[in-house]
Amino acid sequence: MLLSDRTRSSDDLELLAERGLRERPHRIVQFWNRYKKNRAAVVGLIIVCFFILVSVFAPRIVSNAPFSLVANRFIPPSDEYPMGTDDLGRDVFSGVVYGSRVSLLVGFMAAATSTFIGTLIGAFSGYHGGRIDSMLMRITEVFQVVPRFFMALILVALFGASVWNVIFVIGILSWPVTARLVRAEYLSLKEREFIEAATALGMGHLRIVFSEILPNALPPIIVNSSLQVGSGILVEAGLSFLGLGDPSMISWGYMLNNAQRFLRQAWWMASFPGMAIFLTVLGLNLVGDGLNDALNPKLKER
């Protein structure tokens, strides 16, 4: 009797859960349904995924290593070399394919770094408030006022242009925006009733900050970091274009720098790497817009 009761109730639960699922799809499905309404954002996602695949499978896509001299110099785009060859007879297509690695690595890692630092500082500042908050915001302001690109340029010029330095520098210089965003969220969220309830339940500050407030503050953080990937890629390309890229890895910015001296002879040396930067950043910006719409349905309705 007791046993059957139990099975029955668990059956009921399952049924309920199933019905619940049918009526209200999983959160991720809901999110995807909202996201895919923005067709441009779907295109953006496809572009970004495409470049990620290219960077992962680079050695399978091209047989020539990007720095190896494989043919005569300045061969225009042809069947054998779809993007032509450069001033040293290197395969431009191979460079574009391998260049995606540096761009994506720098973009994503720098965004991750800055999101991490920005979230920590913003959360602490907004939650704690008072003196510490105003002090931290002063520091943030200083970081925001110093022109980011030049600071990055100086740091890389003085401390060396390894890819990790570049990531670190871009990450260190991009956190203030995230910090301000997160702080604003925390300032408003910490006044809500559910936080009062959490405090009444005896939760510690750390737990409130990270497991109660953070999930609610995530949407703007996610949107912002997706946009920062694109801007990180642009900064890296700009640095490499000025000759401050990692010399051991081929990058799109470096290829454009190299192309600069041969614009008259070889238009293809500049066209294809730049097109790759443009498409990647465009894709990321589209994704950012899509995330913004999908994560803030209220904002869109206005």
Add this chain to the structure above:
Amino acid sequence: MAPYSRSLRTSISGKCFTLSGGVKVSQEGYSLKSYVLSRILQAIPLIFVVIVLNFVLIHTAPGDPIVFIAGEFGDPEYYDMMRAHYGLDRPIHERLVMYIGNVLKGDLGRSYFFRQPVIQVIAERIPATLLLMGTAALLASVLGIVVGVVSSSKPYSIRDNLITAGSLMGYSLPVFWLAQMLLIVLALWLGIFPAQGITSLRIDLTGIEYVLDVLHHLVLPASSLAIYHLALIARLTRANMLEVLQEDYITTAFSKGLSERRIVYRHALKNALLPVVTVIGMELGFMIAGAVLTETVYSWPGLGRLMYDSIYTRDYPVLMGLFIVISISVIIANLATDIVYGLLDPRIRHR
């Protein structure tokens, strides 16, 4: 939610500035005078921070600090002389005081490559960069506002969607690549514009012909530099217009029977432009970065080209000097933006 949506709107390209940072309310500042004063008082420590930062960089970077002040490739006697001149033989705190004093006097070190004081090298290049940036900023703001208003007048129409798509592309373009492409097509292939420099070298031009020649050279670099900012300003204007057009006073204006044209231009645009003004001012730091890259492509004889050359010749004193000069100009530009904003929008002062 408000601060979030707002900062996102202005941060849409990734590089950001929060409006609340720029238009910070001064607690005691009710009059314009004290508002301006409080903004200036906030800017001064920032300038000191930049100078100190530079000092720290010079002393923490690998290598002898004298190289970063007096340049590479000097002989030992030259370095000894320079060390004494810049006080590098003194204890560190004295050095810092001396360094700040030097910078405030305009002594940014000496370029061994140019064999000139850094400040002189930089000053010579400023006009060309100002010309380029001023033109680009003017182009971007005027066209950006027009495009934004046109776009917002019929939201989600084909025209609006095309403009939105165009501006999305506009701020995904790497400025130096756009510059290269324009150069290849319009200068090298079609030959409509000159490819390099600020004037034609071979011919000696005077008067109006000289001005026209410079303008001719200016078209491509200024357009390359403007596109990104044009896209940003257009997008921002559009968003602000759409928001303002829903305000009650606009509805009132419509119900009073005012013409649409009058409402859009007189009533809505005025208020929608306020944040745009801030953005134009705050974009300056970013625009200088774009100018450096554009100048590199077109061999434009400004600060950017100087920066590129000093990276290649490892002319560190010039590089550090440029950093200081650019940072201080950005701080001053932000200050000016704040003040203009305060003038335009009394609420900022009174809130």
